[in-house]
Amino acid sequence: MPLRPPQPFHLIVASIVVALGGEAALLWKLSQRPASPPPVSVSNPSPTPAPSAPPLFTAPGIAPPPNPANPAATPLQSAPRPVTAPPAASAKPLSPDARAQAKALFDAANVALRGGDKKGAIENFRRVVAIAPDHLPTRLNLALLYLEQKRPTEAIPHLQKAAQIDPKNAAARFELARALLALKRTDEAIAPLREVVRLAPRERAARALLAQIYAAQKQPALAYAQWAALAQNEPRDVEAHLQAAGLAADALKRPREAEKWLRRAVAGAPRDPRPALLLGRFLLARKDAPGAAKTLSQIAKTRPDVFDIYPMLADARLASGDLPGARDALQSAILRLPKGKTPADRKQIALAEGGLRLNLGRLWGQSKKPAEARREFERAAALLPRSAEARSFLAAASLQSGNRKAAIAALQNALAIDPKRLNDRRFLAQLLAQDKNWKAAAAQYAIYTKAQPRDGGAWLEWAQVASKAGQTEQELQILAKLTALQPRERRFHLRRAVLLRDKKRPAEALASFQRALALQSDDPNVLADIARLQTQLQQPRQAAATWKKLIALRPEAVSAYRALLESSERAGDGASARLFLARQLSQPRENPRALSEVLRFYERNKQNSQAKALLSDLVARNPKARFARAALDSFEPVPVAPKPPAPKPRETATPSALPTVVPTPEAGTTLPE
16 A cells, blocks of 8 residues: 555646746846946947947946857856947947047946945936937846836836847847736737747746746646757756656646656756656656666665655555565665754654654554554654554554554544544444443444444444343334335344334334335245234234245244134134135145144134034045045044944044044144244
């Protein structure tokens, strides 16, 4: 059985989700920039810069220009790069005075930045923009200052202008996208990000941000394409591989691609435990327990200090049928638990150890080692003071160890923690019944059946407890519930009928017997009980009909014949009974014992004429009825001649005396009275 409930393979790793509702999450790069800009270096520019000339000013906070042959060499995580292309063709050349004024204002902004006066720096940069609107570094610096002060609305026009000035500047478009996201204008941010990806296809930050936007918009295929491109470009980018694997597995339902990215991540970062852990979980979800165990065993050798490896390795080995290996993995996990520094840390670590020992005890139990299992469950219960599950397992292990009292105590503790554990409550009731503590067992069954009123097994167990305790009324109430719950279960009707009969409640007993008979009509014992109860309730006609059914079912039931005649006499319907008996006793196979019982009844009641009529009818129906003919002959007088020469002595029977039929060797069986 698994140590933990199976978990779906949802998004594999937690990523930086685009926080559309807050600007701070989208401006995280600003915190990485130096607070003070580097010194300003001013070149001796010409009035009209040449295409290969450096920018007009070196903006504070701007990195040196990258190699033009490799525009993606400098990552976007750093500050934006300066313009490497000439200004737009529409840019107006500056006069020398305007150029000098712009330089002075630019220097003043630089001084203000060094002094921490960002407000003054912004004001001077704005004056520079008013004089030289096409100066790219000033536009970028002004936009960055606005973004740093969480003023994206004011930064956007400068970033848009910077993108117009230098169509190949990826940094300006990236910052523009971030500003738009800060204003929750997500749809507008996608276009500049796609431009950044086109201009710098190997740039990670833009692709990652674009992938996050697509994921937030529930476009997993587009998000997957960005992460897959990043993973393909950089084999050691673990996050890109894991994000691609998560989208492939969950959103796109492409398990083969997910496994491919996870294996690439493991190969690209063999000492990073995250890819191996996620690959192990993925293989477990796909029922490849041996593959998961192999992957996790390898990372355990490489990084034996990582605690998270061992619980999952135990799951994989258990699913592979390797119980000793699973136990070893859990024991390794226990040994690698960290030491808590604060009381809160120590409490959390104790809870983690308790969970591990609980799973270890379950493994010992599956290995048929109840003593070892009980030891681990006791430790788990001590570490998990509010865990009813630990005490439930402790009860099972204690019972398997032969200690029923300890099992009862553990179950009582579990129910004190969580009274809604119904299986534990029924288990406790069963143990109390085995301990012959009928009253306590009945109390537990009462609580259980109130919560589970349709559990017929529990009702039956409670009925047995009530029977053992001699609580007949309680047993009758339980049986009434059982018969209502399972109306076609015959034994419940029979048991209730017997109890009602013994309690001298014939009407209710008769009704229960009749329900049992309706479920099985060929039960002679039930027929006999019904007939007796009908007789007791002064229902002779119904009793006679029941006795007839019994005789037809069991002709060897001798006592039923006498009972039939008695009921018929009370009902005033002796002729009908005699006719039934004539048909029944005239069968080819004679029943001398039943015939003797009938003749005895007539003899006791001095009804010789009835007996003779019955015998005559029998002989007429079956001329080969030897015993009936012999009995009939005993009723006839023997004729005597006037003067017999030598009459032979002959035994005669007077009509007033009824013959006694000799029973055959085959004795029938009678029902118990």
